[in-house]
Amino acid sequence: MARWRDAAAVFFYSPAFVVNCVDTTGAGDIFHGAFCYSVLNGYPLQDALDFSNALAALNCTALGARGGIRTEADARALMQRAERRAHPDFQERSRAPPHDPSPRHRAELF
Numbered sequence: 001m002a003r004w005r006d007a008a009a010v011f012f013y014s015p016a017f018v019v020n021c022v023d024t025t026g027a028g029d030i031f032h033g034a035f036c037y038s039v040l041n042g043y044p045l046q047d048a049l050d051f052s053n054a055l056a057a058l059n060c061t062a063l064g065a066r067g068g069i070r071t072e073a074d075a076r077a078l079m080q081r082a083e084r085r086a087h088p089d090f091q092e093r094s095r096a097p098p099h100d101p102s103p104r105h106r107a108e109l110f
Helices: 027-040 045-059 072-081 088-092 103-109
Strands: 002-005 011-014
Touching: 011 045, 011 088, 027 045, 045 072
Parallel strands: none
Antiparallel strands: 002 011
């Protein structure tokens, strides 16, 4: 799960991806690296959060801090097919539509 508040005090919410978790070591590092990658590549904020969550979730599917590092294509595939675990209180305060992994709404955010 990731929450982000922008300069206008608008919250963005990215629910967690449901994966077969083996080891959470390194998930935060992967999330931060993926988020930096997303910002440098100009991804919209909602897409950056979802992408970072997806890569962090994939890393949790293998042992060790770097055992599950995957590609951008792997993350995009997870974003399209995976179940998400959302908290309704966070979703109400967010601009993101509930459980919509498709990129079609992201252009409307900015």
